Amino acid sequence: MNYQDKSTEELIEELERYKLENEKRIADLVIADKELVYQNQEKENRADELLLSNSTNRQQTIIIEERKENERLLQGKNEEYLRLIEELKYAKLKNAESESKHKFLFDNSPLGKIYQNAKGEINDANRSAERILGLTLDQMQGRTSIDPRWKSIHEDGSDFPGDTHPAAITLQTGKPVNNVTMGVFNPLINNYTWININSIPRFKDGNSKPFEVIATFEDITERKQAEAEIKTLNETLEQRVKERTNQLEAVNKELESFSYSVSHDLRAPLRGIDGFSRILQKDFTEMLNEQGLDYLARIRKASQTMGQLIDDMLKLSRVTKAEMKIEKVNLSEIVTSITNEFKELSLARKAEFVIQSNIEVSGDKNLLRIALQNLISNAWKYSSKNDSTKIEFGKTIQEDSTVYFIRDNGVGFNMKYVNKLFGAFQRLHSVSEFEGTGIGLATVNRIIVKHGGRIWAEAEINKGASFYFKL
Amino acid sequence: MKNKTKFILLIEDNPDDELLTIQALKDSNISNEVVVARDGEEALDFLFGTGKYLGRDLTLMPQITLLDIKLPKMDGLEVLQQIRANKITKLLPIVMLTSSKEEQDLIHSYELGANSYIRKPVDFDQFTKAIQNLGLYWLILNELPN
Numbered sequence: 029m030n031y032q033d034k035s036t037e038e039l040i041e042e043l044e045r046y047k048l049e050n051e052k053r054i055a056d057l058v059i060a061d062k063e064l065v066y067q068n069q070e071k072e073n074r075a076d077e078l079l080l081s082n083s084t085n086r087q088q089t090i091i092i093e094e095r096k097e098n099e100r101l102l103q104g105k106n107e108e109y110l111r112l113i114e115e116l117k118y119a120k121l122k123n124a125e126s127e128s129k130h131k132f133l134f135d136n137s138p139l140g141k142i143y144q145n146a147k148g149e150i151n152d153a154n155r156s157a158e159r160i161l162g163l164t165l166d167q168m169q170g171r172t173s174i175d176p177r178w179k180s181i182h183e184d185g186s187d188f189p190g191d192t193h194p195a196a197i198t199l200q201t202g203k204p205v206n207n208v209t210m211g212v213f214n215p216l217i218n219n220y221t222w223i224n225i226n227s228i229p230r231f232k233d234g235n236s237k238p239f240e241v242i243a244t245f246e247d248i249t250e251r252k253q254a255e256a257e258i259k260t261l262n263e264t265l266e267q268r269v270k271e272r273t274n275q276l277e278a279v280n281k282e283l284e285s286f287s288y289s290v291s292h293d294l295r296a297p298l299r300g301i302d303g304f305s306r307i308l309q310k311d312f313t314e315m316l317n318e319q320g321l322d323y324l325a326r327i328r329k330a331s332q333t334m335g336q337l338i339d340d341m342l343k344l345s346r347v348t349k350a351e352m353k354i355e356k357v358n359l360s361e362i363v364t365s366i367t368n369e370f371k372e373l374s375l376a377r378k379a380e381f382v383i384q385s386n387i388e389v390s391g392d393k394n395l396l397r398i399a400l401q402n403l404i405s406n407a408w409k410y411s412s413k414n415d416s417t418k419i420e421f422g423k424t425i426q427e428d429s430t431v432y433f434i435r436d437n438g439v440g441f442n443m444k445y446v447n448k449l450f451g452a453f454q455r456l457h458s459v460s461e462f463e464g465t466g467i468g469l470a471t472v473n474r475i476i477v478k479h480g481g482r483i484w485a486e487a488e489i490n491k492g493a494s495f496y497f498k499l
Numbered sequence: 500m501k502n503k504t505k506f507i508l509l510i511e512d513n514p515d516d517e518l519l520t521i522q523a524l525k526d527s528n529i530s531n532e533v534v535v536a537r538d539g540e541e542a543l544d545f546l547f548g549t550g551k552y553l554g555r556d557l558t559l560m561p562q563i564t565l566l567d568i569k570l571p572k573m574d575g576l577e578v579l580q581q582i583r584a585n586k587i588t589k590l591l592p593i594v595m596l597t598s599s600k601e602e603q604d605l606i607h608s609y610e611l612g613a614n615s616y617i618r619k620p621v622d623f624d625q626f627t628k629a630i631q632n633l634g635l636y637w638l639i640l641n642e643l644p645n
Contacts, residue, residue, distance in 0.1 A: 295621060296515070299598075304519075307522060
C-alpha cells in the first residue's frame with residue numbers, strides 16, 4: 029500500500045490497528061515474559077530442589093554406609109553372643125554333669141561325709157555317714173559338734189569333748205585337721221564305731237572365716253579289731269618266743285653240760301684204758317707174747333685216737349658257740365707265725381712257703397687263726413710225702429670279689445668227693461695214709477660261714493690242692 | 500721223814516684215776532706219801548680236822564694238793580673256794596688236775612686262787628710226764644712259807 033493513496037483516515041485506522049496489534053503483541057510478550065520468569069523461577073526452584081536432593085542423597089549414602097558397618101558389627105557381636113550362648117549352654121551342661129557326679133559320689137562314697145555350716149550345724153550328710161554313725165540325716169540335721177547327744181571317746185577310752193572334734197577345730201582355726209581317730213557311739217549297734225576323721229574348711233572369696241566345714245570319715249572298727257588281734261597275737265607270740273627261748277636255752281645248757289660231760293667223763297675211762305694198757309706193756313712184758321703186746325699197742329692207739337676225736341669235737345662245738353669279736357686282722361702275719369711253727373717242728377723237711385704280705389681283713393682274730401691253722405696243717409700234712417713241700421698263701425680276685433687261698437703241692441684229692449670235704453667226720457683219705465679225725469675242715473667251714481663267707485676247694489690227685497675262701 | 504711231812508693230798512673220786520696217778524708218781528720216782536680223799540667233803544674234813552678227821556694234827560698240811568674239778572657232792576671249785584676262805588689252808592698250793600679243758604673252768608679256777616691247772620692227758624706216757632714235772636716243781640723246787 030502506499031500512503032499517498034490512502035486517506036488519513038485510513039491511515040489512522042491502520043495505525044490504530046497497528047497499535048492494537050502491537051499492544052496485543054506487547055501483552056503477549058508480557059505474558060510470555062511472565063511465563064519465562066515463572067519458568068525460570070520454576071527452573072531455579074527445581075535446581076534448588078535438585079541441589080538439595082543431591083546433598084540428601086550423599087548424606088543418605090553415608091548413613092547407608094554407616095548402617096552397613098553397624099550391621100556388620102552387629103552381625104559379629106551376634107555371632108559372639110551365639111558362641112557365648114553355646115558356651116554357656118555347654119558349661120551349664122557340664123556343671124549339671126559335675127553336680128550330678130558330685131552328688132553321686134557324695135551319695136555313694138564309702139567315706140562318711142558331713143557338711144557343717146559356719147555355726148557348726150550339720151546341714152547335710154551322706155548315706156555312709158548315716159550308716160557309720162547309726163543316725164539318719166534328719167536326726168543329725170542342725171546338730172553341732174558340742175551337741176550333748178554325741179558320745180565320743182579317744183583311743184584310750186577317755187572322753188572326746190565336742191569342742192575338740194576335728195570339725196570344731198577347723199571351724200575355729202580355718203585349718204584342716206587330719207587323721208584323728210575317734211570312737212563314736214552308734215545307737216544302732218549299741219556300741220562304739222571307730223572312725224578316722226579329716227576335716228576341711230571352705231571359704232568364700234576374701235573371707236578368712238570358713239563358711240562351711242566338710243568332715244570326711246572312714247569306719248576303721250574292723251581295722252582296729254584286726255590291729256587288736258594282731259597285738260594280742262604278737263603278745264602271745266612274744267610269750268611263745270620267750271617260752272621257746274627258755275626251752276632252747278635249757279636245751280643249750282643241756283648241750284653244754286653234755287659237751288662238758290663228753291670232755292670230762294668220756295676221757296676218764298679212755299685214760300683208764302690207755303693207762304692200764306701202758307702199765308701192762310711196761311710191767312708185765314714177760315707175761316705177754318708178741319701178739320699180746322701188739323694188741324695192747326692197738327688198744328692204746330685206739331684210745332688215744334678217741335681222745336683226739338673228743339678234743340676235735342669239742343673244738344668244733346666251741347667254734348660254733350664262740351662270740352665274734354670283729355677287728356682288723358693281718359692274715360699274712362698269722363700265716364707266717366703258723367708256718368714258722370711247722371718249720372721249727374721239722375727242720376729236716378724241705379719246705380718252701382710263699383706268703384703274700386699285708387693281707388688284712390676284718391674278722392675274729394682267734395677264729396681266723398684256728399681256720400688258717402687247720403688249712404695250713406692240712407697243706408703240711410698232705411704234702412708230707414713229697415720230696416719238697418710248697419705252700420702258698422695269697423689273695424686274688426674272682427668274679428669281682430677278693431678271694432684268699434692256701435695252696436699246696438701235695439697229694440690232692442679227687443674232685444668227685446669235693447662236696448664231702450667240709451662235712452664233720454668226713455675223710456677222703458684213710459687213717460693209714462694220713463692221720464686225722466675229719467673235723468678240721470668242718471671247723472674251718474663253720475668259721476668262714478660265721479664270718480658270712482664261703483669256702484671251696486680245687487684239687488687234682490697228686491697235683492696239690494687249693495682252698496679258697498672269701499669273707 | 501722229809502717225805503712223810505711233804506705228803507701229797509689227792510682229791511679224786513675215780514678209782515682208776517687214783518690208781519693211775521699213784522702209778523705215775525711211782526714211775527716218776529716220787530715217793531712222797533699220798534693221802535686220798537674221794538670227794539670234796541672228805542677233803543675238807545681232812546684239811547680242817549673235822550668229821551672223821553676230827554682231832555687230826557693240823558700242823559701237818561700237804562705240800563701239794565691235786566684237786567679234780569668234777570667230784571660228787573661238792574665240786575672241786577667249791578672245795579678250792581673253801582680252802583682259800585679258811586685261814587689255816589688259804590696258802591696251800593693247789594693244783595687243779597682235771598679232765599676239763601673248758602675255758603670257764605680254767606678261768607674260774609685261777610679266779611678262786613688255784614696255783615696251777617693241769618689237764619690229764621689220755622696218753623699215759625704224757626700223763627706220767629705231767630705228774631713228773633708237777634712233782635719236781637711243787638715238791639722239790641717250790642718253797643713254801645713256814
